[in-house]
Amino acid sequence: MMFPAGSVDAAVSREGIVMKEHYYVSISSGTIEKQRPEADYMEIEATPEELEQLQRLIVREEADDRISHFKAQIPYKSNDKEQTATDFSDDIRDLYAMIYKLGTESTKQFIRDNRLIEKLQDTDYDYPGYETSKGGG
Numbered sequence: 001m002m003f004p005a006g007s008v009d010a011a012v013s014r015e016g017i018v019m020k021e022h023y024y025v026s027i028s029s030g031t032i033e034k035q036r037p038e039a040d041y042m043e044i045e046a047t048p049e050e051l052e053q054l055q056r057l058i059v060r061e062e063a064d065d066r067i068s069h070f071k072a073q074i075p076y077k078s079n080d081k082e083q084t085a086t087d088f089s090d091d092i093r094d095l096y097a098m099i100y101k102l103g104t105e106s107t108k109q110f111i112r113d114n115r116l117i118e119k120l121q122d123t124d125y126d127y128p129g130y131e132t133s134k135g136g137g
Contacts, residue, residue, distance in 0.1 A: 025054070030058050058095065
């Protein structure tokens with residue numbers, strides 16, 4: 001479920017501070033839920049503004065994924081040096097960084113344990129044939 005912009009009511013403390021609320025994010029399904037889903041989620045705490053920023057990142061990543069998927073279908077053409085591949089990599093890295101920033105301690109530990117941000121920064125293009133790519137030698 002995505003929340004329309006401006007539709008999330010902010011819980012405000014007596015001091016006038018906007019309180020963070022718990023949400024569950026699934027990158028694979030592109031959803032942010034208030035209720036804990038059965039599987040495939042990362043738990044975050046976010047203000048309405050942070051939630052809207054996260055939603056924009058999810059929408060951007062989904063669009064990049066669709067474009068990259070179609071470009072990957074072109075035979076005999078490597079997609080790794082295309083701008084769409086770079087955009088996808090940058091956006092998915094930004095998405096995981098935002099989830100890490102907003103994540104509960106268990107979400108942050110999951111991201112650290114699986115080295116998700118580190119893996120997204122290392123394109124692994126040190127293999128023969130990639131010498132002229134960004135990550136190569």
